[in-house]
Amino acid sequence: MTMESFFITYQDKFIISTIVLVSLLIIRYVLNFTITKLGRRSGINEARTRLIRRYVNVTLVFIAILFETNYIFGAEFKDLALIFSSVFAVLGVGLFAIWSILSNVTSGIIMFFNFPYKVGDKIEIHDKDFPIRAIIEDIRAFQVHLRLDNGNLVTYPNNLMIQKAITLIKKDAIDDGIDTI
Template sequence: MFFETYKSELIATGILLLFLLIVRFISTTLITKISRKNGINLARIHLINRYVSVTLVLIGLLIIPFIFGTQPRELALVFSSVFAVIGIGLFAIWSILSNITSGIIMFISFPYKVGDKIQIHDKDFPLEGIIEDIRAFQLHLRLENGDLVTYPNNLMLQRAVTLIEKDAIDDDAIDGI
């Protein structure tokens, strides 16, 4: 009975999902080709592709209720309630929000990349190592003794950093990590 009642909506949802999958495939392929041509690091290419995928999922989640006949006013009420709860929750855990914001800033304008050897001038805990990964919340730094240090993005933007050696490891070594 459900499938008979919502047959056209289910078909439209299937078409939307297929369209979004095709857009994701085309965009990730183009991003990867253009990025490699411009010498962008593999870790950043993967991060860009993740952001594209999340954006397409959010677009799909926004369009599907309209396919099933939801009125914009009803959807606005749901979203405002959800955003209010999320806002209160994020205020309570501001350091996570700070790290996400720092991760976005680092993604857009971070002068260092995976493979660079850097020194972080932290008064209490100075570090020197090779950047292994830059994620949404933290940066992974491999020290000379082999230890892996996870350093929060918000602290990374608050500390002075010195570039010691550019591309201390190559992309092939990063793929194996």
Template structure:
């Protein structure tokens, strides 16, 4: 088989990749616009844009084989085997996936932002502090004694949280320039 036999597949793949790049551009613009309106920091914006890129790569990997003549039943067999192995592996790391999913939910609907002072009503480990960062897996809280506490995103969605003061960084750290 020569490369000329797959010429049409390469052309369709090129159009698919171009289409997905255009979608990525527009979705990233929407994420940036929504984020600016909500006052979300740049690190969280970049994280969500990476999630979009990964999702589009997965979509491309699912559709590209069809461009080269793969049959649905062959791909179903392949993907069912791959997903079974992945499923077993993901079950073993469900808490990581739970934190990532919670991070995505928090990106779109979390009522607090970096700089807010919050209180987490956890029966076993109650916390009060200022949000320094919101990451893919955890939230960074600076407590009154200066310690940095990382709190898992999935627990942030499970526990009651009280907003004590908006943008409390100035109260704790002056103008905020001391923060790393």
């Protein structure tokens, strides 16, 4: 089979693949634009916005691979199911040991879209074992950096930020000139 006959034989599949990839690139652009706009409007840190965009991009790549292999190139669903179940079985065993990390990443995503506190806010976390009164310095993928009144830095896991009761003491405490050290 020559190269020319190969392209003629699979021309329709190449055209459909190109349409799918261009469509996914457009969807990626729209989603990234929307996430960036939402992040700016909500005053969310640029690093957190980039992290959420990265999660969306990886998800779109997996969707593209699944769509291309299954619908365009005709891979049988049972073959894909076998591959994905094997991969997820290995990942499941490996990730079971680090479930708290996944919990913190998921909490970080939830906090990006629905978290009433921002960097610079002074908050109080109502924890019976370790109550905290601090200023939010940074919100990261796994934890929140809190600056205590005595100057100590506390890293607080994202999943606990969602689980614990929190009181907003002062909005944008850093901007108001409150000393954090």
